[in-house]
Amino acid sequence: MSVDASRLRDLTLELVQVESPTGDTAAVARLYARRLEELGMEVELLDEQFPRTPIVVGRLRGDRPGPTIVLNGHLDTVPIPHEAPRIESETIVGRGSADMKGALACAAEAARVVAERGSFPGELVIVAIGLHEAPGGRGEDLTWLLGEGGFTADYAVVCELAGDSFVAAHMGQATVEIEVSRPGMPTHELQTPKGTPHPLLAAGKVIAALEARTAELATSEHANPAELSVGAETYFLGELHGGDFYNRFPTTCRLVGTRRWQPGKQLAEVQEEFDALLAPIAGETGCTIELDLRLVRDSYWIDPEEKLAVALRESYREVAGNEQPLIGMKVVADGAIFHQAGIPTVYHGPVGTGAHADVETMGVPELVRATRVYLALLERLWA
C-alpha cells in the first residue's frame, strides 16, 4: 500500500494534456471523474448548475461511522498559453501542472491507496471544481455546492497554496471597478462650458486618495483574529482608461484594480470604507463616481492548535522530517469558502513552480510527498 510515483506522474500529465481554462473544464472534469471511478470511488458529475464546469464529487465510503473528509481542488487553469505538456526526467511541464492538476492527481492517488487499504471509518471525498481562477471564476461552483447544493463535511483540505509552510491565515480580496463620469457627450475642449466636471482630473484625485490610504495602511497592521501577520491591507490599481481624443473633453474614466483586507473583516465594511473615500471626491469635482466592488474570496484563518491543523502539522513533520513554519498570506483561495460554510479547513499541496507564469512545472517527488502527507493526515483524523 505505497504511493505510486509513476501513477502520480502519468495522471498529472494526462490532466495537463486536456486544456481547461476557467469556465471551460467539462472535458477534463469527465476525464478526472472517470479516473476516480476506476479507483472504486462513487462519482457524481454535477452539471446542472454549471454545465460548462461540472463539479466532480468522488466518494469512498468507509465500513464504519466516522468523519467525512474532503480533498478539494480546481481543474481550471489561468487562460494563458503554454508550450505543449511534457515530462522532463522527474518533472511534469505544462499549464496547470503546478496550479493545480498535480494536486488533484495526489488526491486521486491518496484515494487509491485508501481504497486498497480497505477498512476505514467515515468517508473520503474528492471535490474538483472549474470556476476558481479570477476574474473568470470566483468559486461560484464551490459556493453553490456548499450552500444550495447541500454538501457538507467534517474536515476539508484545499490541496494548494502551500506545502512546506502552514497557512494559518490569508487576506480577503475583491476586484475593483470605478467609473468616474459627467453628464453629456464628449465636446471640443474649447466649446465645453467652464466648470464642467472633468472625469480625468477627478480620476487623478481618486488615484491620489487610494495611494494615500494605502500608504497609511502600510504603517500600521490591524489586529486580526488569526493574530498572525498577513501584511498590510491595500488598494491597488492595474488599469486606467479614459478619454478618446487629444482635444475632446472626456465624459468617463474607468479605474480597475484590487482591494485586499485583513482576516475577520467583512465585504460590507470594506465597501463602506471605500465609499467614504470616494464620496468627497465626487462632491468636490462634480463627477459621478460609481464603485463596483466584487468579492473574489473572503479572508480565511484557522487556529493552528485546532485538531485538523495539529493533525496536518504532525503529518507533515512525520513525512518531511521538519516543522512547517506558520505563515499568513496575501493571496486568496478556496479555503475561505469552506471556512464561511463552517467546515474546518487547511491548505496543503505539492509545491511546483511558475503558477500563472509562462512556464509551469511540478516535480514527481513533490507529488509523492504531498500524497504521503494526505495519507498520514487521514490516519490521524481516523484515529
Ligand SMILES: [Zn+2]
Ligand atoms: Zn490554484
